[in-house]
Amino acid sequence: MTSLVIEGTDLTPSINFQPEKMDFEISGESRPENVRKFYEPVMEWIDNYKLFLEANKPKQGEKLVFKFKFQYFNSTSAKFLTSVIAKLDAIRQDLLPVEIEWYYDSPDIDMKNSGEEFSKMFAMPFRLFSIELM
Amino acid sequence: MRENNVLLAFTGEFDMKIINALITSVKLKLVEVEEAARIQKKVYNVMVDCLETIFHSYETAQRKNASYNSFSIFTLSRDAGFYYLISGNYIFNDTMEARKKQIDKINALNTDGKKALFRDYIVDDTIADQDSDLAMLNIAIKSGNVLGYEFKKVDANNSFYIFQVKIKIL
Numbered sequence: 119m120t121s122l123v124i125e126g127t128d129l130t131p132s133i134n135f136q137p138e139k140m141d142f143e144i145s146g147e148s149r150p151e152n153v154r155k156f157y158e159p160v161m162e163w164i165d166n167y168k169l170f171l172e173a174n175k176p177k178q179g180e181k182l183v184f185k186f187k188f189q190y191f192n193s194t195s196a197k198f199l200t201s202v203i204a205k206l207d208a209i210r211q212d213l214l215p216v217e218i219e220w221y222y223d224s225p226d227i228d229m230k231n232s233g234e235e236f237s238k239m240f241a242m243p244f245r246l247f248s249i250e251l252m
Numbered sequence: 253m254r255e256n257n258v259l260l261a262f263t264g265e266f267d268m269k270i271i272n273a274l275i276t277s278v279k280l281k282l283v284e285v286e287e288a289a290r291i292q293k294k295v296y297n298v299m300v301d302c303l304e305t306i307f308h309s310y311e312t313a314q315r316k317n318a319s320y321n322s323f324s325i326f327t328l329s330r331d332a333g334f335y336y337l338i339s340g341n342y343i344f345n346d347t348m349e350a351r352k353k354q355i356d357k358i359n360a361l362n363t364d365g366k367k368a369l370f371r372d373y374i375v376d377d378t379i380a381d382q383d384s385d386l387a388m389l390n391i392a393i394k395s396g397n398v399l400g401y402e403f404k405k406v407d408a409n410n411s412f413y414i415f416q417v418k419i420k421i422l
Contacts, residue, residue: 193386200374225289228297228394
């Protein structure tokens with residue numbers, strides 16, 4: 119399955135999905151002018167990846183690590199992030215363990231709270247990491 | 253002596269270029285005037301939501317009526333322990349009541365209530381009227397304070413809507 123790499127801009131996050139390494143990351147700022155247009159290909163890729171996993175059964179002990187490293191995301195992006203996490207949860211329920219790593223700039227209490235809220239929403243453990251992003 | 257400092261003021265018509273320029277300006281200004289990185293982040297986060305809300309309101313109103321007056325104002329100031337974000341834009345009178353109800357509903361909730369409503373809104377598209385419901389709620393959660401508003405009637409069809417967010421400097 120091919121990787122998905124989208125370079126970030128001032129308004130849109132970087133997307134770096136590497137299925138060979140089972141390593142997936144979304145990072146940066148998320149306030150695209152058209153949020154749906156930006157996130158639809160991302161969600162489509164995840165849907166295709168789930169189909170890929172179903173066709174190529176994951177090996178014993180394999181896990182998917184998904185990293186979120188946002189400096190900011192707007193409210194509309196939050197809706198699409200919810201959909202992304204819902205898809206990851208479906209993969210977790212049906213196919214293999216999924217670890218979510220939620221990184222936040224250490225002074226950004228709101229970003230930390232967002233990670234905790236998403237974790238609670240899906241009853242899905244998130245590992246939270248405080249780092250110096252700025 | 254009371255401290256009173258306007259950090260940013262803009263009047264005119266918003267577009268995405270203006271909004272992005274304001275966001276960049278405020279980011280730099282906050283680094284200059286605010287030592288606490290935590291407050292810089294909070295003010296920045298709330299401000300971006302405020303500016304995007306103005307722009308989306310304007311876009312929606314323009315689609316509804318091409319004669320919509322798109323003049324808007326935005327200020328960021330600091331006074332005696334608080335940051336104040338104030339926005340002003342024209343609003344059609346027939347949407348005023350809905351806006352008032354929206355803000356009053358948010359203000360009546362405690363923090364847990366707001367977070368629960370936010371979760372409901374992002375999971376179910378049909379509950380929130382539009383993206384502004386979500387943004388308004390997000391602003392209320394992040395600011396931790398009651399949202400202020402006022403409507404000044406202009407004519408039979410229009411009022412000027414003033415919206416205020418307060419953030420405590422801890």
